[in-house]
Amino acid sequence: MRMHPSYEMLRPGKKFPHVWCPGCGHGIVQGAIIRAVQKLGWSRDEMVMVSGIGCSSRMPVYVDFNSLHTAHGRAIAFATGVKLHNPKLHVIVITGDGDALAIGGNHFIHAARRNADLTVILMNNNIYGMTGGQYSPTTPIGKRASTAPYGTAERDFDPCALAKAAGAAFTARGVAYNALELEKLIETALTKKGFSLVEAISPCPTLYGRLNKEGNAVKMLQWQKANTINIKAAEKLPMDQVTGKIITGIFHDVETVPYTEIYDRIIKKAQGK
């Protein structure tokens, strides 16, 4: 019997089946992360996966890395400590739209500002899934949620634009439908020095889809397929053909000196070297 390629990086005997609903996009994102790490040839021992609270943040339990499932919103703060103490470790933060942008928004922007050497995978399903479908900072205005029975009155964040404005070295967006593009984006982000963000749009058929009548998992992925435009293609299109679409690809990519390296210089300075 041939083993699934992801198998060696999972904890199959221990923690499966997982908590994610049928049709949830999070498993696709998990697969993309594992394949990206495998491509880079990094060992499980040098990987640390840190998460907050929420559906996406359950991932570290399933992946056989050093795994740290923290408190709601605080993954980036913990991850900053892990990375700064042991810069040799590759630190991935797994977070969701509520975790990263509402309760953890302050840590998110400050990690980008100080250029903490982390790769943040923000799994955006536009809703709080684990608590039952409340609106999040990325729920589009007017969309329904259990706490927005008449549609939300709030505008949403663009996580990539937010991270760039705050000082991130790398921002990109992929969708669960296009798992291969997502995998490449994650691979690039992982090798990037400094703060890198990959926003992974992940459908939530159970709550967001049902509350907003967007159909089942298949329909939601078909919608993603039909409404996703790569940034390179989008740049050539007129504005009216881009509005309302999901733009994927790399938005921002600059060479920077990450926090950990600057701190090494501070150590040398303090030691008079």
Next chain:
Amino acid sequence: MKNRYEIRLSGSGGQGMITAGIILAEAAGVYDGKNVVQSQSYGPEARGGASKAEVIISDKEIFYPKATAIDILLAMTQEAWEKYSSDLNPDAVAIVDSWYVKDLDKPGVISLPLSLKAREEVGLEIIANVIALAAIAQITGVVSKEALEKSLLSRVPKGTEEKNRMALEIGFRLGKEAKK
């Protein structure tokens, strides 16, 4: 000499009262080998507002760290004098800055031109706190001059040693004149 002194250095934030307290406590504690406790009270302001540092110097162990009956008071401003001169010992030595403290409601107060001399002779008013410490050492003997100099020079920024030595000499001189 008494075996316990309670000293209060008071002024306005930015006049270096807490620094002076630390220098005095270090001189008496580390260099003269006495027991010392230094504490302070201050407001939120880095500059202005009433500020005080207290130093207790004793041959015996010190438990309660705050001053209750002041043996030596320094007041660098009128506000500090009014706020902090109510709990003086009957035989307390009270020294005030002649420039800023004009209105004295007690007899026997020693008024010295601390900030005036700092401006005129050192060209640096902030150093009036050092002049004051030297005058206190000269007048009361609560700390040795050698210890005060060692403590001072170990705490001041590099390059300011000469000015600080100058301030010490001015303070010793003012102290001698006051004792006459």
Next chain:
Amino acid sequence: MNKDIRLLQGNEACALGAIYAGCDFFGGYPITPSTEIAEEMALLLPKKGGKFIQMEDEIAGIGTILGAAAAGAKAMTATSGPGFSLMMELLGYGCMAEIPCVIVNVQRGGPSTGLPTKGAQADMMQARWGTHGDHPTIALCPSSVEESFKLTVKAFNLAEKFRMPVILLLDEFIGHMREKMEMPAAGELELYTHPQPTVSPAEYTHYGDGTSVGGPYASMGSGYRFNITGLTHDQHGFPTGRSDEIQWKMDRLKDKIEKHRPELVEVDQEFMDDAEIAVFSYGGAARSAQQAIREARAKGIKAGLVRPTTIWPFPDQALEEILRRVKTMIVAEISQGQLLGEIQRLNQTHTKVIPVQRYDGEMLTPNEVLNAIVEVTK
């Protein structure tokens, strides 16, 4: 060799104690009256290759030290009332996930913004019960600059040994006071660092059997891969909903304190051999009590002082014994009765208990304590 005698602030002594203990990571957020600790750590840590980071708030401050500690650091944060309040959730995380670290709270007057530059002892109950859920607490409370140093060292030792956050409950009085102290030479104070596991990674369980005190545990990145979570978990660190495993975890947290009380609790007693009146006091307030009992003795009154340097776990046994022995106990504190409540809880013998309290931002004076002692003898 010449003795190294220095004039130090309680806060500076705390930072130097941390460095002595091998602290190599500090994360925090500035707040009066604790900031000197952060400033000192920012200066000293990089000199020895350690890391200092100023985070965006106190939640991130404790979060980052928990992350660093999970990766093997001896980590510390320092704060005061409002920041301590913000840290409560992750203090519970540290207890649940069993991550060693030291949290310093230089207590100021509260509630809310309260008195930033004035001291208090009113976070005692928050230190014990501020985070939600049943959990163990270790909190140490220095009364002098030298104790600030030594109890910081002890806090690190206990954190490493008991695998949990240890709180150093300083107060503004001690934190901002300067006294001279002789710096302990290298090797003079005992330092404890937890052992590393020796079993193979396949055999390793991050939360092994029995109690966890003194046992080996691994750091992230050491080749032992394991899961850490704030969810109630089994011995591997994986979330569990099984009641037998939940019970096991909760008992484990409880037992590591309850079964090791004698080694944790330290109570200093002065003039207690023949004392009829005991003053119970800790931290800054104990300084006034120390003066007061000496003045009482000078008047021929048989008064003594009971001064715990471990406030949590509370010194139940020592206190019960003393309550049986003395006629009166005076409880001196800078709070509206947080300490008093614990004494009353333990007062099975109905010994007369008299509170002496102050909560106006100032220290109790020795006279306030002395007057209470004298009043008893009338």
